[in-house]
Amino acid sequence: MLEFLRGRDVLVAGWGVSGRSLIEPLRDIGANPVVTDAGAKALAEAAELGLEVATCAQLEVGASDDPAGLGRFALVITSPGWRPDSPVLAAAVTEGIPVWGDVEFAWWVDQARIYGPVRKWLVVTGTNGKTTTTQMTHAILRAAGIASVACGNIGLPILDALRRNPGPQVLAVELSSFQLHWAPSVRPEAGVVLNVAEDHLDWHGGLDAYAAAKARALFGRVGVVGLDDPVAASLARRAKARRVIGFRVGVPADGELGVVDGKLLDRAFTKAAILAEVGDISPPGPAGVADALAASALTRAIDVAPQFVREGLMEHKVGPHRSAFVGEVGGVEFVDDSKATNPHAARSSILAHPQVVWIAGGQLKGASVEDLVEEVAERLVGAVLIGADAPVIAAALARHAPEVPVVEVRSGDDALVRDDPASAEKADAVMAQAVRTAAALASRGDTVLLAPAAASLDMFTDYTHRGRSFADAVHALEDGDIGRHL
Structure with a gap:
């Protein structure tokens, strides 16, 4: 399948982590x-490493027979x-040049x-819980003594994982909807769609296209769907897997995994096998248990x-940054769930606490917060909003939770530049003010929860920067900052 690339030029579009991982494998195949x-x-930076480079402008205007244009690429x-x-x-598609993602190429x-025997791929996707499920899958494989690695969207490019020596037998692969869109050939040994909620609609153009990309995880030998999520469950109809099973945080039917009397139970791969105790699952709560069931299904x-x-x-x-306890000040708990980058993730996070001062905001990416705010309104004792789409969340709170005090903390700039150190300082200052404001709205027994329901890239380097900024601000608080009630 790769012989057609020998001696040919291949365009690497994007000099990020995935782009860098392509260079040596491309050279290895000639x-x-x-x-x-x-x-x-x-x-x-690429040129300094001795690589040939081309600007996007050159490629966009070059004719198919122009040596500077796209026509030279296989x-x-x-x-x-x-x-x-x-x-x-x-332009590449117009010229008839195939376009692959880095995951497709890695497949x-x-x-x-190229780098040893073919590996077994266990693919994890979904709007929320991907990283936790991938890490759980990797932990189970390690416990079983299987040479494995967690890779993909979790941070380590798949190509880098394949090039390890000694190499893994099994890959626990986290894949985003973007990666799956560009990887139509991937056929995992087992793949799971955890859940599907509005996210990245601006990229995909709508929920159906987003769900269709997720469904590609179900094109291998075994497909697994989250039955508690109606959209994920419906994707069983799109699955091309030889066998499709489901999991639920409840009593499983035949062919499912679920929970009975506080125990995770497998009724899909055996008549009935106890897998774990609910109390042993981290993170605790229904979302963590669902992720554990998904990881169990993949490995079983x-x-x-x-x-x-x-x-x-x-x-x-x-x-870190996944419902992580940061500290307690004046009887108020502070929890960092910066990874809650969409409304669906924020919902699970908020519902895990009885009384919440909610720190939210960022880039909603086309997702609606109306249903989220309506569902969690009774748990909110205050809301502090930051980021580009703070006004959107404020409007939803005004409609569905008019009695909840809401404070917007603005940066003072129309836009922050993520790569500018001065902008990073401004983002940290906004978060510090948001945490002080949330502390003032809180009372003993409340939880101040960073669950933004939005992406971080309007202000912060990434969600980890946002979480660290939150934690730093919490550690600067004193008991006297609690309950001043603005």
Whole structure:
């Protein structure tokens, strides 16, 4: 499948983490990588490494027979964030040049045995819970003594995982909707769609296209769907897997995994096998249990014994910025769920606490907060809003929770530049003010919860920067900051 690239030029569109991971594999198969990126700094960095570079402008205007244009390329491999209507990609399609994502390329590199025997792929996708489920899956595989690695959207590019020596036998692969859109050939040993809620609608153009991208995780040998989520459950009809099973945070039917009397139970791969105790799952709560069931289904699909599922789930601990307890000040708990980057994730986070001062805001990416605010209104004792779409959330609160005090903390700038250190300082100052304001709205027994329901990139470097900024602000509080009630 990759022989057509030998001796040919391949365009790497996007000089990010995934773009960098493509260079050596392309060279290993005899192709010549050429890098393009919208940023001059990125192109300069690639050029300093001895790589040939081309500006997007050159590629967009070059004719098919122009040596400077797209016609010279046998393939375009795009970073996942590039939209299909990006001018370079659209021009490539017009010229009849195939466009792959880095995950698609990694799949064919693995199938071609460039770096050893073909691996088993266990694919995790969904609007929320992907990283936790991927980490749980990896923990179970480790407990079973299976050489494995967590990769993909979780941080480590799949190609880097494949090139490890000694190499893994199994890949626990987190995939975003972007990555799945650009990877139509991937056929995992098992794949799960945890849930589907409004997110990235601006990129995909609508919920149906977003869900269709997620459904590609169900095109392998075993497909797994979250039955408590109606959209995810409906994707069973789109699945091309040889077998489709489901999981629910409740009593499972035959062919499902679920919960009975505080125990995770497998009724899909055996008549009935106890896998773990609910009390041993981290993070606690229904969302964490659902993720554990999904990880259990993926690993049971490749015959991992129940005892190793139990051991792996007991060993797993939730990562930072995922409903992480930061501290207590004056009887008020502060919780960092900066990873709640959409309304669906924020919903689970808020519903885990009885009384919440909610810190929210950022980029909603086309998602609606109306249903979220209406559902959680009774738990809110205050809201502090930051970021580009703070007014949208404020309007929803005014409609559905008019008695909840709402404070918007503005940056003072129309836009912050993420790569500018001065902008990072301003973002941290906004978060510090938001935390002080939330503390003033809180009373003993309340929880101040950072669950933004939105992406961070309007103000912060990423969600981890946003979470660290929150934690730093909390650690600067004193008891006297609590309950001043603005």
